[in-house]
Amino acid sequence: MYRRKNQRIIISTYNHNDLHFAVGFSENEKIVRISLPKKNLEEAVSEISNYHPKFSISDKYKDTVIEIATMYTGKPVNFNMDLLDMEISAEYEHETSTINTSFERQVILKVAKIQYGNIKTYKDIAKSINTHAYRAVGTAIGKNPFPIVVPCHRVVRSDGAVGGFRGGTEMKIKMLINEGLKLESGRIDIE
């Protein structure tokens, strides 16, 4: 197992309506991490560089970042999931916010399958991998290195409340509404 911690990555960024997006790419041109939009460029970049301290900024992958920004605004995009580096297990001493265990990988893979405009509950995800560890599912989703592309915003609580989100509940609600989902007094209709 090689040490990804020493791998040099390229970070491409894009500014859309005063929101800064940043995405990190490995040497084999795969996405290692995506930052949710931030008000400051530095903030967005450090979301990535915190995990990959050796990096350089480049426009090389700007088109991909634009695609991700487009998805964020709620437009359907046929994104190539093969671009994601699903093997990432950063061997950092303190960083825990990566998919390191098989449990976390299973969760992320299930979430990745949720289609545009659809939602699933944390319970649904738990059932699909045969566990009752609902809370652990939430924790694993909270570590999602590929927000927006792996649509963790489409996972809500089974009582219809939207649930937590790393970028804040407000952002999660916005993203769901932008995809055409309807909320009634802060809750989503679970069929």
Add this chain to the structure above:
DNA sequence: GATTGACGCCGAG
């Protein structure tokens, strides 16, 4: 072990 969760369920007000 003990504690901590982006949760779920039920029962009491």
Add this chain to the structure above:
DNA sequence: CTCGGCGTCAATC
């Protein structure tokens, strides 16, 4: 309806 409390279990301390 809200809320507290307990169930459950993976990860972390």
